[in-house]
Amino acid sequence: MALATNAAAAAAAMSGAAASQPRPHAPAFLPLRRRCAVRAVHAAEPSKGHGVPAAAKTSSPTVAPEKEAAPAPSPAAKALPKWSVDSWRAKKALQLPEYPNPAKLETVLKTIEAFPPIVFAGEARHLEERLADAAMGRAFLLQGGDCAESFKEFNSDNIRDTFRVILQMSAVLMFGAQMPVIKVSDKMNPSDLVKLIEILNPSNKPGRITVITRMGAENMRVKLPHLIRAVRQAGLIVTWITDPMHGNTIKAPCGLKTRPFDSILAEVRAFFDVHEQEGSHPGGVHLEMTGQNVTECIGGSRTVTFDDLSDRYHTHCDPRLNASQSLELSFIIAERLRNRRIRSSSMLNKHLTFVTF
Template sequence: MRCGPGFFDVAGMVALHGGCIRKFDTKPHHFSGQRARQLNVVYDKSRRILPLDLIRRIVICHSGIANATPKRSKGAQNFRSTNMTDWKKSDWRNKPRVQMPEYTDAAALNAVEAKLSTYPPLVFAGEARRLRSHLADVSRGDAFLLQGGDCAESFAAFNADGIRDTFKVMLQMAVVLTFGAKVPVIKVGRMAGQFAKPRSAPTEVVGGVELPSYRGDIINDLEFTPESRMPNPDKMLQAYTQAAGTLNLLRAFSTGGYADIHKVHAWTLGFTAGNEAEKYRAMAEQISDTLDFMRAAGMGEEAAHALETVEFYTSHEALLLEYEEALTRVDSTSGKWLAGSGHMVWIGDRTRQPDGAHVEYCAGVQNPIGLKCGPTMTSGHLKALMAKLNPDNEAGRLSLIARFGAGSVGEHLPRLIKAVEEEGAKVTWVCDPMHGNTIKSSTGYKTRPFESVLREVREFFGVHNAEGTIPGGVHFEMTGADVTECTGGVRAVTDEDLSDRYHTACDPRLNASQSLELAFLVGEELSARRASAQSAQSA
């Protein structure tokens, strides 16, 4: 039975009312829309209970807005405010540097840096501050972070359809995670700046010929020739142009109606199929039912803007510091420095030396900072980095992105959690299950088994559950395209299938189906964690 705006059958329901649990009698009642809002429950057309809390959650979670009360962190809070007023954006040049190219033409490099320094920033300080606020919510468990996108963005593959499809699958994943976590999902793309890549070796050998390694399109070309592998500073200008175009399209998708929650069914990609696609369609139907009720109850107008738009942020590894410095600007409202290349930047596992150039640069900008934490990260190393990167111990400033590999999380993560708790540090814990699970397939392709990716996510949640700490988010290398780069998943990609559509310029990515499947599995972990917490509270 479909309920009209003036009728609500409330039968034996328990609902939250005024902050207390209240049981209603089993006699059917007729209520106005206003009374229904007071009772916080309705039935949808399939006679499933639709709590108004779900309606609020759909509005809040879709738009990415959380209104949480800050909680005190545990620990001694051994942090002190550090005066960064003397910091200059070029200070990194006086520090040891690793994983950076050697440009042979200094004059050409200087000319590119000078030109970039006159260009507008790609993002603005208010946006970065807003993301920091959201990540503070994540650190307290009041929101969840979904971060994903290309391993390395490609100049050749730059097109509107690719950006749209990755954006679309992230919207789908966010819907799934929202249903599991019951909190807002903060959406951050590895997009509009992820052009540079660190490499395990400075050179590679093919057919007996040794040339510099490919380091991303912002530095050199993938083609294996001496000319292509020579670092070219002009490529920074092309990277800026592509980043600006990507951001322009993302802003249009986010606010121009494409991300309208009423179009939740339209986000499904044509090649996603199977059980995950069916489960997503069921969720989309429930959302549609809720939206129909809101419209019937006269609540649509007050939530219209939040339902039609979505907040979407960008991030990348701050690796090529000449590019980062050239786009660093002073925030006119605070007088502090901002990395204008993206909303969030992170420091890689190979460039996180406390006295190194990359840490020095990131310490001076006010953007939210990510820090990759691999198996070689020691407790002392982490404490030094937290003090350097977040001296004021502000929630939302520093995200620790754990990347250990399946089977190794239990060995390494607990000691890092202990180091954080000993310092009373406010951090956001994020799981990167990609980089520790890269192998070479029997057919010679670099790949990542889906089962290993999933196992690391489960181990990450398991350790946090055991330690009583908060698993704040996930960080995936993924695409909205129908590629065959990671084995396994619901479509059972095999080693032999990898050659069909292996398009990555660097490391293997989850395809759209695998990404959605993983979102459902992460959603199950979040749902189980929430149920466990509720059970403990009621015990």
């Protein structure tokens, strides 16, 4: 399982396509839309007297409790290096290329710094609001792309092919869900997840935290319900995302890594089934995919077999769904979203009929 705060630049760039879509009416049983942060109110804080009658202010004196001494930092905390905005520069980036000419690198970096930003602050805030919609069941997130990208493949053709498939997938999902789409381990203990969320999002702001589950279909049905219940009982708001890729990687007889399409589909179905049983919102799906006609994941309607893997196995890291498999999966997800929307409308109509009577 991965838990991430949301600052996905690529996702923000993709969210514009969804912005122009009409927003559906939220069913009555969903939480009300909030644009402001959900803040905790501490009894020890002064009320500042807003709207409090004078009699209430002077009715009885109170004695301020003595402040408890702050606990001394633990040895482990003392050993932690001091954080600063640029402290990351002192750490070794193991997954980035090494540049042998530091002076030339610095020149290029200064040139890049002079360019306009790829993503503006307003776009990042807009993405956070859309992720909050996904957390409340009013949107569904589609996050897709390569596991690893090389400089060689960074060209207009690859960008065009990938964006085209993502746009096609989002159109399919929007048709099924009738709601906007934001593009952008089973070993987790429920109580640990709650503590981590509270640390990362103390104000419980919707859209701030995304919980990405990667467990495999069977583990999903066993483990995910406990995580959902723990988060709900703590009153926390998160966006639940499924990653059906990493829990389903196997080794083919030829020695190449691959992922069975049927296993990926089974985990997606388990994700929807569990959320339906728990009454929570499936927020989105994370896929490793490409717009190219690669043969890296077996299965799908245009069956890719173990023998086909070596034909067009181009990934630099993990196997990806090809364009056909990605679209096939999006149609299946769209059907689940459509069924969910129909059930929600039916429940809302029953509620309204009861109130009218």
